[in-house]
Amino acid sequence: MASLKRSLDSDSLAANISSKIYVRSTKSGKVQKIVREVYLRQDIPCSSRLCQTCPKSAPSDASGKLIPFVLSEAPAGTSSFPQGHYLVPDTNAFLTAMDLFEQDSAFYDVIVPQIVLEELRNRSLPLYNRLISLTKSEDKRFYVFFNEFRLETHVARQEGETVNDRNDRAVRKTVAWYAKHLAGTKAKKVPAVVMLSNDRDNLRKAKQEGIHAFSLAEYVKQLKDGEKLLDMIPDAEDRDDVKDKRPGDSLYPEYFSMSKMMTGVKNGLLHQGIFNVSPYNYLEGSIRVPAFPKALIILGRENINRSVDGDLVVVEVLPKDQWKEPSTQVIEEDAITKNENPDADDAEDVVSAKERKALQEEVKRTHSKTTEGHAQPTARVVGVIKRNWRQYVGHIDQSSVSQSAQQGRKQDTVFVIPMDKKIPKIRLRTRQVAELLGKRILVTIDAWDRSSRNPVGHFVRDLGELETKQAETEALLLEYDVQYRPFPKTVLDCLPKEGHDWRVPQDTNDPGWKDREDLRHLLICSIDPIGCQDIDDALHSRPLPNGNFEVGVHIADVSHFVKPNNAMDTEASIRATSVYLVDKRIDMLPMLLGTDLCSLKPYVERYAFSVIWELTPDANIVSAKFTKSVIKSREAFSYEQAQLRVDDDSQQDDLTKSIRTLMALSKKLKQKRLDAGALSLSSPEVKVQMESETSDPIDVKTKVLLDTMSLVEEFMLLANTSVAGRIYEAFPQTAILRRHGAPPKTNFDELANQLKVKKGLDLSVESSRALADSLDRCVDPKEPFFNTLIRIMATRCMMSAEYFCSGTQAYPEFRHYGLASEIYTHFTSPIRRYADLVAHRQLAAAIEYEPVHPSVRSRGKLEAVCKNINVRHRNAQLAGRASIAYYVGQALRGKATEEDGFVMKIFSNGFVVLVPRFGIESLIRLRDLAEVEPQAAFDAETYTLTTSGSRDVKVELFQKVRVKVTDQKDETTGKRGVKMELVKTY
Amino acid sequence: MPLDTSTYNLALLRVDGRRWNELRRINAQIRTQAAADGSSYLEMGHTKVMCVVTGPSEPGPRRGGVVGSAGGAGGGGGQSKDAEVVVNIVIAGFSSVDRKRRGRGDKRTLEMQSTVANALAASLHIHLFPHSQINVSLHVLSQDGSLLAALINAATLACVDAGIPMTDYVAACTAGSTSTYAANDESADPLLDMNHQEEQELPGLTVATMGDSDRVVALVCESRVQISRLEGMLVVGVDGCKQVREILDRVVREKGRRMIDEGTVEKGTGLNDMDVD
Known part of the structure; x- marks a missing residue:
């Protein structure tokens, strides 16, 4: 009787076969145990041009082509390694400082262990893709070493060892193998193999095993332009320290756990959507969720709870007594938080007194009126599903810089004001404050802790002096994510x-x-x-x-x-x-x-x-x-x-x-x-x-x-x-195909009401035909531009047209509304x-x-x-529009002209004027009207703002006004923009 | 979770560390069930199947719905001039990652049954056994890609063990291509012997050949692939079949030698034509 023995034991090649066992959970929550074969081999080359043995066994593809060896025979050195060195970063290093590796000045000849690539892929797909494109670039010389498949560098997970520890060990083993392998090449100058990690434990173990290992900061300090690069390393460790110091001192409410959010969304108790910040009020955001026809309003810093424009967030609807009308007031971040100190995190509360005051007036206004029907549901953010952070262009807030920092090379914390007004100020730690002042810079957000009022970021690149054509153009392209590099x-x-x-x-x-x-x-x-x-x-x-x-x-x-x-x-x-x-x-x-x-x-x-x-x-x-x-x-x-x-x-x-x-x-x-x-x-x-x-x-x-x-x-x-x-x-x-959806009727509610109240005109929106006809009727015999103004405003109520693939929509949805x-x-x-x-x-x-x-x-x-x-x-x-706006500003530079304009939008503390001659619109605040901010009474029903005191004017919606247009450098965005002053009303 | 197949071009290594032209470890045994006429057990990587052959014997009462008849060779049940090859495949519920039961009428299983039956019928001398039936029962214990190829190989070994006269080994394996159909990469390498992950992500085909010759007895391609890539894949697949044949042949000879050593059979009786060195 034959028995079925375990075949592996009888196999002479058993040593070369291993398996990888891991557990994964599917979307539906099922847990699967996956077993994969791993074939260990010895013909995976080191890819160093110094090596004489590896080329002999190097693999070729089906057409007999060999992969060229990438790692240089004479790699760059540092102060500790004058003989040259190869780098082996661990996952952590890529996760925290991918920008660093993309630098042109350093970080050449990098060995990426396969396990690091795998880990990176699991942690962040965008970073993985960036790393893959680095490995494809010929001049950066990045090489992916498949350590898991090489017999000498494969490590099995030990009992009681966590996956992370095992992976760290695999990286260290790769470093050790490389060092030994290169030592055998008989080259005159054998490059050192240096591990980069920000994990203290990993570094300690590496030192014990006698491997060259540095943290990113230690390593960068050895480089020539180290000081500059140092800013690109986020201070992960420092932040941890801060957290340890004051665990209870959190400014923001904690996020719900992912599972709690998921169940909440499934049950309809919580809602998920993209968070949008109002362009006029940085403390007000809105979120469209499928459950409600109108957007939910999110008011105040605490409710916004660290979400940034574009994030995919989960919100909870607040009780009805907290419902509010959308703001009729302009609140700008710089005006209110001007004097905040970037270092001081322990400010009394997350909502500063000034912010509270600004919001308070809102509430007063809502309460003073009995029009309950106008109140809109509000919500608060309870968690973020996916951050939509990108790189932001901005400049350093002059006022946040301390005197000492302007001279010395001490690390200092400053605020960066992003060009995009919807993005909050970013806290940045840098040693080059003096150099970066007055420049356009590129930064990223790294994190936003509960204990920090503003998000923390790091410096990526310097684009040039503010208001130079080159810097501004590049800033614009970066801000809108336009690929502008020359074709490869x-x-x-x-x-x-x-x-x-x-x-x-x-x-x-x-x-x-x-x-x-x-x-x-x-x-x-x-x-x-x-x-x-x-x-x-x-x-x-x-x-x-x-x-x-x-x-x-x-x-x-x-x-x-x-x-x-x-x-x-x-x-x-x-x-x-x-x-x-x-x-x-x-x-x-x-x-x-x-x-x-x-x-x-x-x-x-x-x-x-x-x-x-x-x-x-x-x-x-x-x-x-x-x-x-x-x-x-x-x-x-x-x-x-x-x-x-x-x-x-x-x-x-x-x-x-x-x-x-x-x-x-x-x-x-x-x-x-x-x-x-x-x-x-x-x-x-x-x-x-x-x-x-x-x-x-x-x-x-x-x-x-x-x-x-x-x-x-x-x-x-x-x-x-x-x-x-x-x-x-x-x-x-x-x-x-391209479609243009019919706009929801509610989009036109406000405009229709404004027309009715101010001009006694009706706007019918049942169909595009009806809308076209009623737009034709919107004429003011005295003012030919009025019709255009209404058309401009109507355009802004429309959906944007989109490309789609015909299989994804039903035929009636193909319709192009505008055409x-x-x-x-x-x-x-x-x-x-x-x-x-x-x-x-x-x-x-x-x-x-x-x-x-x-x-x-x-x-x-x-x-x-x-x-x-x-x-x-x-x-x-x-x-394109931003570029025109910039050049209009430049064209007006140093000139002051008086032009006619029209009031497009009205708030309780200001109004927006459109000047058709230049195609620009700008906000005129109450405080711009006179030296002393005049008293104002705002009637939301009739869209009228009447001021008294230091200046008496009555401003109505659609009114024609005379304004003085001058150019002015906007402190917040660093952009040269137009500033309007009200000369007179007609 | 490990990388996917898109990293092949980084170092010409597949997801499990093989090169493009390497088979997985194949391990096989024959005569694993003493009571059966012929039996075998075969592993291709983590794909594990066993096979039991009964017959040629008088056709019994038909078991409902599981008959994979040998296409042209079949005909009117047990009344034909040729023996009928009846293949029955059972896929164990525990064989894949998700435990799932396949019913008896599962279309994919039926199709595999008929493919295996046709491939075997091309090699077996069924004309020697009129009015009879050869029952091939295949059991899938574990699946990790190239299932059909493993089934054909196991069935071949079991038929050899059963002593049914046949022209040559029917050896099968799979071949694929390193980039997806949509990528339309002209320079994609062909791949030999695909595992489960590769089958999921890349185009591939199963090919079976008759022994040493280039005669293809089964070719199944269920994925979309550019016609220009097909030739390269087929060449690699046919080449792989030859390697598989060598392995199967070694298994049979090894078993034969051991049987002589053990005295189960005398040297020269019934095996006299066989060169057992």
Whole structure:
């Protein structure tokens, strides 16, 4: 009778097989025990160029390629290791100071043990991804050593040993092995192998075992520019000490445990949502939760409980007697906490007396009125599910700096005021206060303890002097998370080898011509803003024998050059959009493509993706055709040039005639769109005029609308709509579309009420058509701008349009509210928007020009793409606006002008004025009205603010006022901005 | 929790420390059940299966619903000219991480039964046993990827043990690719012998060949993969099958030698053609 013996014992290779056993819990709370095999081997190279033995056994991939050895033969030294050294950081080091490792000045030749990578992945995915990209960068020389798979460095967990201790031991063993291994290389200068850790216990054990080991701070001190780098290490240990010292001295209420929050949310007792801070009052936040139609209000520091704008938090609704109206008062952080001392944490209470006073007045006001119905539910934060902290741009608050710190190199605690007003002041410890004063700096938040009034952060990078063009532009790009670094080599490698000499092949049998229509004979032209280099679109029209017109929209064929999933495509999908600043353009695609090879420049042949319709003279579509093509644009017009040409009756050439045809058709198309209920919205848009030599801003102009602009717009809309229908038909589950949700009626409540009270006008919002009509009725015969003002305000009540993947929504939800179109996508600007590029690929697959690429039909992938481009798109818009605002400020520098403005918003202690001439809005506080702050009576029912005492004025909503506009450096944000003073009311 | 398959390119190491072209440890025994006509036990990594073969014998009353008939070779039950290969797979509830019961009519199990039956029928000389039935019972004790391949290998060994004449070993293994379908990485390496985690994350196929030849007797690909990558995967898979055949062959010879040593069989009786060195 044979017996089944345990096979492992009889195996001669038993020593090389191990297993990894761990327990994991699933989302549903089930606990699983996982057993995995681990094969131990001896051919994992050390990857040091000094080593002679490892290359012999180095592995190769299926095509026989070897991985090059990365660690330098002559690594940099420090004061303790003049012979050079390799670094082995532990998980803790990466968790606390990833910024440090990304420095250019130090931290080269780093060995990352596999166990550290694993631990990091479990602790923080973003940090893991940053580390992975470091290992891919050639010049940083990071090497992942798979210590768990190497026989000599594998360690088994001992009885009673915690996982962390075991992992630390594994790191130490790796260090020891490396030291021994390198010693055997017979190199002249054997580099030292140095472990970096912030874990005291680990360091102690390392010293016992005779391994070189330092804490991050100790190590950085040995480097040349150590002092600067020192600031980038968060003081984890120090903070622990503080905590130990005063355990009971907590300023904020404790967070609920995760399980308590989860059960609470499940039972509907607690609510989960994204925390948003009011732009006018830093002590008021709001949170939208699915359970309530209106946002919950979170008032006061204690209730906000350490949440920062953007965090995913859990809140508890407060009892009804604590419900309040949303604030009608402006509360700015700097005005109230101006004199706080960054060192003093033991301030009497979390809510300072001043803050309390500010809030008190709120409460008084609510109580004085008996309109209980107005009170909105309030809530308090009981826990944070996910922090949404990023890096923040800001500057050091001059007033928080002590005199001694300005001279010495002593470590000092200062406040950093972030550029984004919604972010609280960040406490920062630094030794370089003197150098950093007056500079734009980049900081991150590390933690926010219960015992600390403000979050604690560390310094990352210095961007340059405040108000220099370079620093401000970079600050802006960082603040809106725009990828602005030059394209890496891997991306540039994807460009055509011919460079600028690339031409459309002459031979029509060339593979590039496959399935392309030859449209070179058509009279095509492009119409764009002045100086436009990335020409996405071109148009043509010609009469057909049957009296109809053929109209073609030709879009740059970017998808011919950018193939799915190569490095360039990946980079473009991350950037998602080009960003236009006043003086700078951050491209989505490398210049060569964007401004040359793809750009539909005049007089040269270019590949294009064409949409060609047959339109009746009434602009009804008879048929639509999509095809890849080759075109030759006859002329690149600016809007102004085109307009002049159309208006000039002496021009009777075919090209001009075709533009006139297009113009006539576009007007009919527009009328149709408006009849269907498309909204014509408005935003205060201005253009900054720059001096051509120095590119200093000299003047601000409001944008003029020309018919030619609306011509191009109409045909782009038509192309987008046609394409949307076609790709949806081909890919009902995965078409990339753009929708604009109908705004909830409550969004318009306030505006409708304001109009009713102040002007006796009705705003109906049942449908986009009704809204469009009622907006048309909102006119003030005496004031032509009034209508625009209302449109601007209405625009702000809308939802933002978003990209989505068709499978994620039901068909009725596809609707584009603003354009009153059932289905819509973006197709016409593939050079500057990634969504268009995806639409191009889908359309190419739909017309069977090329096989369907998996990336354009994988729903999961497309959803991720949509999510990213939605965020990037928004950020790009914000960055563009911020850039204009900055330059408007610069253009006004040193000037003082009087302009007309309109009151847009009114508070009990101030009001917001919009000046259309500059497209800016600014807050005028009561205390700005006169030397002594006047008394004020605010009537919320009629939106009227009447002041008395030092100055008597009566300010009403929508009122036209005369203001004096000057520039002023904003203390809080360090931005040069405009300051308005009320001259008179009309 | 360990890393996932995306780290392969960092050092050309897979999640369990293997290279792209390495099999897992394969361990097998035959004649594990003395009472059965043929039996075997096989481990590929942590995938563990056992097999019992009964027959060729007179076809008994059909057991409802568990018959995986040998496709072309089958026909009208026990009345055909060829023997019928009936495969029955039982997957133990405790075999995977989550304890779960699979019913008898489980579609995946039925499909595996028919694949194993077809693969075996290609090698077994079923024409020698008309009107009879060969029952192959497979029991899955533990699962960690490449299950179908392990089942085919175990069934082959058990048939050898049962002394059923066959052309050659039917050896099977899996092959995959180091990057996902969506990544569409042209330079992805092929992978040999996938474990559970790799099967979850990466595209893969199971291939079985007839002995030393390149004759493919079973090929199952249930994941989406670019056609350009398929050839490389298949080459690696077929190569792996040859390695598996060597291992199976060694197991059989080892058992044979031991039986002679122990005197269970005399040298030369019935094994006279076999070179037992």
